Amino acid sequence: MNTVMVITLLGIVSIAVVGMTGRRAKSKDLGDWTVGKRGFSSVATWFLQAGESFTTFSFLGLAGLAFGGGVAACYALAYLAISIVLQYLTGPRIWRLGRDRGYITQADFFADRFNSPLLGKVVAVVGAVFLLPYLQLQITGLGLIVQLATGSKAGGTLSMVLATGLTVAFVLWSGIRGLARAAYLKDVLMVVALLALLIAVPLSFDGGVGQLFHDVQDQHPTLLGFHGEYDTTFFVTATVISGIGGGLATMAHLWPPVLSARSPQALRRNYVWLPMYQVALAVPVLVGFAGILLLSPDSGSQEILLTLAGHTMPDWLVAVVAVAAASAAMVPSAAIVMGISTLVSRNLLPARTERSRLRANHVCVVVAAALALVLGLTRPDLLGNLLLLTYGGLSQLAPATLAALAKKNLLGTIPALLGIVTGVAVLAWLTFGGTDIGTWDAGLIALAPNLVVTVVAQLVVRRRTAGAERATTRKEAVAA
Amino acid sequence: MSPHTSRPARHSLWAAVPVLAFLATPFLPFVSGPHLWLGLPSVLVWCVLWTAGTSAALALVEHLAHHGEPEESATPTPEVPR
Numbered sequence: 001m002n003t004v005m006v007i008t009l010l011g012i013v014s015i016a017v018v019g020m021t022g023r024r025a026k027s028k029d030l031g032d033w034t035v036g037k038r039g040f041s042s043v044a045t046w047f048l049q050a051g052e053s054f055t056t057f058s059f060l061g062l063a064g065l066a067f068g069g070g071v072a073a074c075y076a077l078a079y080l081a082i083s084i085v086l087q088y089l090t091g092p093r094i095w096r097l098g099r100d101r102g103y104i105t106q107a108d109f110f111a112d113r114f115n116s117p118l119l120g121k122v123v124a125v126v127g128a129v130f131l132l133p134y135l136q137l138q139i140t141g142l143g144l145i146v147q148l149a150t151g152s153k154a155g156g157t158l159s160m161v162l163a164t165g166l167t168v169a170f171v172l173w174s175g176i177r178g179l180a181r182a183a184y185l186k187d188v189l190m191v192v193a194l195l196a197l198l199i200a201v202p203l204s205f206d207g208g209v210g211q212l213f214h215d216v217q218d219q220h221p222t223l224l225g226f227h228g229e230y231d232t233t234f235f236v237t238a239t240v241i242s243g244i245g246g247g248l249a250t251m252a253h254l255w256p257p258v259l260s261a262r263s264p265q266a267l268r269r270n271y272v273w274l275p276m277y278q279v280a281l282a283v284p285v286l287v288g289f290a291g292i293l294l295l296s297p298d299s300g301s302q303e304i305l306l307t308l309a310g311h312t313m314p315d316w317l318v319a320v321v322a323v324a325a326a327s328a329a330m331v332p333s334a335a336i337v338m339g340i341s342t343l344v345s346r347n348l349l350p351a352r353t354e355r356s357r358l359r360a361n362h363v364c365v366v367v368a369a370a371l372a373l374v375l376g377l378t379r380p381d382l383l384g385n386l387l388l389l390t391y392g393g394l395s396q397l398a399p400a401t402l403a404a405l406a407k408k409n410l411l412g413t414i415p416a417l418l419g420i421v422t423g424v425a426v427l428a429w430l431t432f433g434g435t436d437i438g439t440w441d442a443g444l445i446a447l448a449p450n451l452v453v454t455v456v457a458q459l460v461v462r463r464r465t466a467g468a469e470r471a472t473t474r475k476e477a478v479a480a
Numbered sequence: 481m482s483p484h485t486s487r488p489a490r491h492s493l494w495a496a497v498p499v500l501a502f503l504a505t506p507f508l509p510f511v512s513g514p515h516l517w518l519g520l521p522s523v524l525v526w527c528v529l530w531t532a533g534t535s536a537a538l539a540l541v542e543h544l545a546h547h548g549e550p551e552e553s554a555t556p557t558p559e560v561p562r
Contacts, residue, residue, distance in 0.1 A: 071523035078502035078527055081534040085495045088538050096552075210519035221514035224521045232506035239502060263552045272542055275534040282528050289521070 011323030064301030066288025070223025086247020253339030392443020
């Protein structure tokens with residue numbers, strides 16, 4: 001076992017130990033475990049929300065996107081900032097509704113605002129099913145990170161099993177408080193790793209950053225603009241759909257960090273400054289550009305950042321980057337597994353007492369994590385197709401979410417349900433039906449029929465309701 | 481619900497400025513193309529600047545909207561229909 005492997009495994013264990021220290025007292029109900037009595041300070045909420053910006057995508061995907069698509073990778077900066085703007089406008093409203101009506105899940109919001117437990121259950125099923133491949137993505141991403149850093153496939157597999165087991169342990173033990181505590185460590189590690197990359201990678205290049213980009217300008221000028229499959233359409237549509245999806249909290253695991261805040265002021269303060277933190281995502285983009293000149297064009301896109309780290313840093317620092325990247329998998333995994341388990345135990349399974357509901361929730365945590373791990377190890381492609389639907393599919397909840405945030409819900413249950421089903425069906429058809437949509441984002445295209453069906457159905461429902469009310473009035477007048 | 485959230489206030493429009501700037505990125509010839517600003521790709525610099533600009537815009541909205549607003553706090557909550 002080499003130095004990098006030893007430090008990485010110790011790092012993974014340390015993240016879990018820190019997560020376990022978050023526990024105060026044994027949670028007696030699901031609400032305390034999930035949203036921690038809604039008493040989180042700005043600082044704790046900051047780390048929970050910042051944690052959502054940095055996932056395995058930041059370490060593996062973003063540098064790879066810059067490696068293949070050049071500046072198109074900047075869409076990540078754009079969509080995250082846009083989603084923060086939307087969260088600034090909607091987050092405090094979600095928090096107040098959550099406090100006043102007792103929400104602890106996204107499905108609670110739908111069930112309550114549409115006065116429809118059925119819609120709540122549908123949203124819970126859709127949310128849990130679409131989040132499972134996202135959980136698997138984090139776990140397999142972690143395995144790849146360790147494999148790339150250590151050069152050992154067996155080490156990657158071992159770390160997947162270890163990290164999943166430890167994540168489940170600290171989530172069960174400490175709930176959202178453990179998640180917040182682990183997020184503190186994660187962010188410290190992230191800053192250290194990104195600073196190390198920012199210094200080491202350009203230093204390895206003769207002439208530094210300036211020369212790097214002059215060479216890119218000379219040899220690969222198209223990568224400094226929008227081109228090919230990463231053209232203007234890709235940039236705009238991917239930015240819009242991802243911004244909407246994140247900004248309107250269409251993914252269930254984004255809800256507890258909002259609901260657990262102490263006040264809407266705490267949330268707004270964080271939203272103001274979170275974009276400054278996201279500036280750090282420029283570092284993986286820069287590393288991806290360095291990869292264009294330093295690595296073979298045949299290099300796997302997901303290998304760029306850690307391969308360059310291995311070429312430019314001493315072993316112990318590569319291990320620090322690997323631990324940071326592993327934390328960027330473990331903390332989001334913890335949030336996602338909490339999102340899935342609360343949807344299932346709170347909104348889908350019956351429970352007689354709060355204690356039995358909490359027990360059911362804990363079983364769901366174990367089952368969801370085990371399922372994602374086993375499928376990640378044995379059938380890594382099985383959920384791959386579903387993952388194609390995750391972002392665009394969950395974004396189909398956006399119109400109904402927005403309508404339900406209004407003072408008086410603007411939509412009926414049936415129009416909302418029809419819109420969601422239409423959007424997801426069109427998305428599935430576009431994704432798997434072989435339809436050529438160029439570089440458009442399928443999720444954004446699917447939003448159009450979703451909106452049309454929602455609006456038409458709402459108009460029909462309103463007309464019928466008005467007709468029924470007129471008939472009742474006439475009957476009453478005749479009777480009088 | 482506090483009055484400022486009951487209807488979109490005019491000052492909230494400042495939050496739209498960075499959104500428009502991001503979405504305009506590929507359509508601005510001085511940004512999109514093989515240009516370097518301070519030795520870095522112009523698109524990257526533009527996006528980093530507007531990411532910071534998002535903080536500035538939200539700080540402005542916050543300053544205009546919530547001056548003197550009392551702190552709200554969480555209270556015990558009722559159950560919702562499931």
